[in-house]
Amino acid sequence: MKKIILNFINQNKGYISLVLFSTLLFSIINISFGVLIKYIVDGASIKGSSIVYYAIFFVLIRLTTPILYGFIDYGSSKISDKLDIELKEKLYFNAIELDNIFHNNKNTGEILGKINAGISSARNITKSIFQSIIPVFLDILFIITVIFLTFNIFYSILVLLVLIIYAIAIISQTNKRVPILRELANTERKTMGFFHDSFINHESYKVFGQKKNEEKRLKIIIDNYKNILNINKSSLFKISLTAASVSALGCIIIFYFVTIDILKGNTTIGNFLMLTVFLFQSFLPINSIGFSFRQIKRGLVDLEAINETFFKENENIREIELLIPDHIKIQLDNLTLPLSETLAIKNLSGQLIIEKNEITILTGASGIGKSSLGKLITGLLNNYEGTIQVNNFELKEVNLNLFRKQTTYCSQDTIFFNDTIKNNLLYVQPDSSEIDLNNALTIVGLKDFTKIIDKNIGERGSKISGGERQRLALARSFLKGSKFIILDEPTTGLDHENKENLINILNILKEKFLILVITHDPIFSQVFLKNSFIIEKNTIKQV
Template identity: 25%
Template sequence: MSKTPNPSTQELYKRLLQYIKPYWKVVGLMLLALVITAAMEPLMPALLKPLIDDSMIKKDMDAIVQVPLLLMLVFLIKGLAEYFSKVLSEWVAYKAILDIRFDMFKKINSLPLETHHAYTTGKLMSKITYDVQQVGNTLSEAWVIVIRDILIILGLLGFLFYTSWQLTLLIVLVGPVIGFIIDRASKLMRGSSTEMQNSMGSMTQNLEESISAHKDIKIYGAESYEENKFYQVSDTLRKHTMAVIKVSAANVPLVQVLAAMALAGVLYAVSLMSADNLFTPGELIAFIVAAAMIFEPIRRLTNINETIQKGMAAAESIFELLDQPEEVDTGKIQLQDCKGKIEFKAMSFQYPQAEKQLIKELNLSFPAQKTTALVGESGSGKTTLANMLAGFYRPTDGQILLDEQPLDTYTLASLRQQIAYVSQDVVLFNDTVRANIAYGHSDFDDEKIVAAAKAAHAWEFIEKLPNGLDTLIGDKGSSLSGGQRQRLAIARAFLKNAPILILDEATSALDNQSEAMIQNALNLLRQNRTVIVIAHRLSTIESADHIVVMKNGQVIEQGTHKQLIQQQGHYQQLYQQGT
């Protein structure tokens, strides 16, 4: 995974705001509502002067009627503006959250296989769920509070300067000190918030592993071990969360104490000036109330810093994923009418971060429209060859040819359209049987889906399900047996009807009766197409046109089953071992 220098809060926020840019009209209306809200704040203390001086002291009847009406109007306008600013800000924030999550999901689908291996499932889930929600809080709440409260403070300061600029300077002098405290707290909370994101990812990973492995945990009596591991990672998250809370909790009262000291000095000076009749009673009350009203927006601005720093730590985590390089697709040719002739020429491959090559100068041909079986111990490179043929990995040296053209000259999408893949790890989705067989396509009718299911010997159990093709099969096909899941995956390959078929331990989860059915189906399926079979159970590949025996990334034997048995070499040993 590529790493970038830690960006500043300003850089992260600027990038985040790009997600609300498409909704600038709504943002404009929201900003107008914020300006109106802020404008109403200084009007409230301003109306206290005529309320006291004219209504209460001078008994002016016009003031007695007008001032309460004006106060009511101010609160009405302020309430409506606050309502619209809240609703519009949340609308924009959730649209941005939708866009961010969609961009992340698209990015995950475009990442190369080695990057998927570098991330754990739990950490990817944590980024899309927890991290995006933290960013959402920043977009929906933080920047609105910052804009609104800065405008309110400026409005109140304007009123205070208008009333007495000398006294207002006493309040302003504490500004730099408050700014220093907030900046220092921001850096501390940013670091702790980043640790919170990492801890949340670790906890999600631990939880995802434990839930999926619940049977193994019970069988091996590992409940206490897993519970202790979960407690430890949860406690780490708690400690980092408390670090943020402690800084935030100290930050707010410290700022308030400084502001209170400034206000106390102002109140003392105001009292002296009032004694000398330099202030009317109404001006005195209005000035004191306006000065006191500054406390609340300052408190909110100080408090919202925690939300901002959590959001920035989450944004850094999100953009770290979004900045990962995508799968390289250098192909220009749209592969059509694929014949299926495959050649590996002096091809070598080494996994990233691996110390040595897995495959060394391999020369191997897969004849078109024939069945070739790859056999050998685990780690010999069989599955890697299949992954390379599908474009998941690229050769370190040498090249792979398909229909006598270099594989990387074809676009990845058109290449993969020519390949059907059934692996030992069956991938099914929490959807209907129909959707799982016709996965990725919407143009197959039920007649073709049923035909594919029958060819894979899956129809015999599908028609007995409560809702047939419309039956939901649960998470990863949990409502089906292992053999049923495998046959659904094979039915999917039947339906795709691609010219190249890769079967990676495709019958490993089947019982003998089901395996016999599938072998009969595969004998029909492999006609007029190139089939690559990867198998440990050698009894399943005796009828292959060609068998390649691999060891340590190299071909050590090849031929038909009969020829290899007669050679009395490594294949015969594997066959006798029943592997």
């Protein structure tokens, strides 16, 4: 994350310089308003051209201020917009590169809430820095300088101390709110996660009629959310009360000394009014710094959450560029894969050989780790112990991007986008022609789909049958030009006729692809007995 921010700053020096220069001018002109009031009051007896000059100067201040603020707003908005876009791109690509351990354990609604909060916080932090913190710092710097020149060092130190104590009080109270902000952010994400789960599982909600249980779950979540909101409001009230008390006490002390000096004739009414304007100009911005500091603190909590999830440093440098020939030899030695609190695979050893013109079958008892092994081979899971060698290269040292370009993994639950047949095919090969698409569909027995290629297939392919989804997945594999295809339980949900159709398609595809079928369906072992393997007692052996 730090590298992204530093690189971003380097790329946007122009906009940052524009904002800083405009802010500097804005602060100078803003402070000059108090100085102008001093001279108007102290020179009230002056007639004629002097009054005209004061009036012109005042008009110029009022005209220039919004123009400069416009430049500040434009520059800071450009910076935050660019940061927004860059973060979205980084988050997208980092998220899809995370392994299946993350994706199996994630709550999509909670993750989306975390991403949205992080991006929104990045924008808020950027604007807070450029539109609040930097302007306030410059304002105070110029105010203290003018007070020193107009009064003396005593007043400049006194005002500075009051402002520092005020800022410390605001910031210390805000720091106490950090645990509350973390809990609030966490509660919001959990609420989003609950809503997402309910939307996804709406059929179960209707079929099992668990309305009362869902209402109870929702009430617990909402009550918890209300409770943390009330705690948050209470802490905000404490900050406001502290700010009001410190500012009131500071003004009383400063005005006491100024009043004495006016009575002694050591200063003027104009100086008093100028000091009043300066205090007013200081306390309000510092109060906004309190708000900005709260936003930054909340933002850092949100950014910390996405940093921990999406920007983990990858310690493994994969440099070996493995090109798949006409066969694949997969050698396993003491392979162990932890899954939550259990082991999906434990001390598995043996080898698989996948050859062209043959369909290789991997069978085994349910829960023995067949599907996990398929995901390990394609790098979807990588937190294993032991070794996996593909054609004598350790998989953890292989360049996964190149390897995945040559492989396709079709899971039990093949995923499609809520889009047309055509766009779901183009996803794997965007440059494909209409002829390419039609050929891919025809080869897998979906010639009728060429006539309805612009039809939307629904979320996760819900508008087409299970057999059609499997064949459409094969069409994507064919279109991608993969050399190696892994099919994980491809007959799930298929009737006998569709199973036969699938076997016929595979017999055609085996001439062009290396194919591994992971299954417990006996029909495959019967048809492709020649190259069948089985997992038994921590060993892979040929049948």
